[in-house]
Amino acid sequence: MIEIHLILVFMIAAAVVAVWVKDLLSAVVAVGAVGIGLSMAFLVLKAPDLAMMQLVVEILSLIILVRATIRKDLPFSASGRWVFNTLSTVLFFIIFLVFAHIALKDIPLFAKPEMRVSKIYIDESLTGTGAYNVVSAITTNFRVLDTLGEIAALFVAVIGILAIARRISHNKEAS
Amino acid sequence: MMNGRNKPGMTLIVKTVTRLTLGFILLYGIYVALSGHYAPGGGFAGGVIVALSFIHIMLAFGKEAALRRLHSGTLRFLVSGAALIFLWAAAVSFTGARMPFNVFNSELALPICEMVVVGGGLFAIFVALVLLSKADRDSE
Numbered sequence: 001m002i003e004i005h006l007i008l009v010f011m012i013a014a015a016v017v018a019v020w021v022k023d024l025l026s027a028v029v030a031v032g033a034v035g036i037g038l039s040m041a042f043l044v045l046k047a048p049d050l051a052m053m054q055l056v057v058e059i060l061s062l063i064i065l066v067r068a069t070i071r072k073d074l075p076f077s078a079s080g081r082w083v084f085n086t087l088s089t090v091l092f093f094i095i096f097l098v099f100a101h102i103a104l105k106d107i108p109l110f111a112k113p114e115m116r117v118s119k120i121y122i123d124e125s126l127t128g129t130g131a132y133n134v135v136s137a138i139t140t141n142f143r144v145l146d147t148l149g150e151i152a153a154l155f156v157a158v159i160g161i162l163a164i165a166r167r168i169s170h171n172k173e174a175s
Numbered sequence: 176m177m178n179g180r181n182k183p184g185m186t187l188i189v190k191t192v193t194r195l196t197l198g199f200i201l202l203y204g205i206y207v208a209l210s211g212h213y214a215p216g217g218g219f220a221g222g223v224i225v226a227l228s229f230i231h232i233m234l235a236f237g238k239e240a241a242l243r244r245l246h247s248g249t250l251r252f253l254v255s256g257a258a259l260i261f262l263w264a265a266a267v268s269f270t271g272a273r274m275p276f277n278v279f280n281s282e283l284a285l286p287i288c289e290m291v292v293v294g295g296g297l298f299a300i301f302v303a304l305v306l307l308s309k310a311d312r313d314s315e
Contacts, residue, residue, distance in 0.1 A: 049211075053219055060297060063227075063230060067301075148262065151289060151293070158295075158300060
């Protein structure tokens with residue numbers, strides 16, 4: 001388990017660099033380093049599926065950040081209301097730690113899963129879905145519902161962005 | 176695309192390498208989407224790779240070349256149609272009935288639908304962000 005701690009330290013250091021560095025391009029590169037660290041952590045924890053997805057999404061978000069958002073005319077404000085900002089940050093951090101302490105006491109130990117959830121799948125997936133066996137019930141019913149939520153979120157984002165872009169192009173034609 | 180000079184996009188080296196590697200990237204995205212049902216991968220990762228291949232064209236050749244290969248009307252039709260098929264399959268599979276058109280619920284159609292939605296959607300987001308950015312609008 002030493003390697004996962006090394007990766008976590010690397011990710012935290014990269015995140016701190018991303019916040020503190022002045023140059024925006026360097027900050028974007030540091031955010032990319034955090035994503036690569038997360039991908040390696042997934043690989044160490046034996047989840048190559050998630051590691052692959054994290055890697056490609058990280059590449060895409062890095063391209064979008066570099067190509068489409070980094071400009072010289074970005075508005076940037078670093079002044080004002082630092083007392084309120086600091087107080088709210090500390091307050092939310094304390095709330096997060098309290099709730100994390102309560103929640104972490106209840107979950108099972110690492111790498112010792114309980115059979116509570118998977119027993120429900122084994123017992124009731126055949127009668128609940130009408131599939132022929134448990135594997136196809138999970139791959140074509142439960143995973144499809146999971147993916148449907150993911151696709152719905154992405155679809156709403158696409159519709160919103162296309163609506164905004166269409167309005168801007170209408171304004172450009174009118175003027 | 177002819178001489179690389181006075182054209183939108185990057186230099187001749189980047190354009191040549193893009194022309195060579197483009198098909199392989201697209202093919203790899205489709206492979207990841209299709210083989211992802213039991214192996215690492217899946218429709219989401221494959222769709223992101225497909226979107227990356229179109230973004231690749233757009234970065235190397237400029238946005239006209241990318242939109243010439245994939246019109247925005249076609250893009251909208253593909254994304255909406257695939258999302259509707261997916262919604263239908265997911266809704267029917269939870270009614271407990273064995274559906275009449277079982278081909279849509281197969282292991283081939285659902286990753287393809289997911290790949291189309293994710294790939295087209297992310298490419299549309301990238302196009303819209305590039306069209307929205309101020310420097311590109313001023314340079315036109």
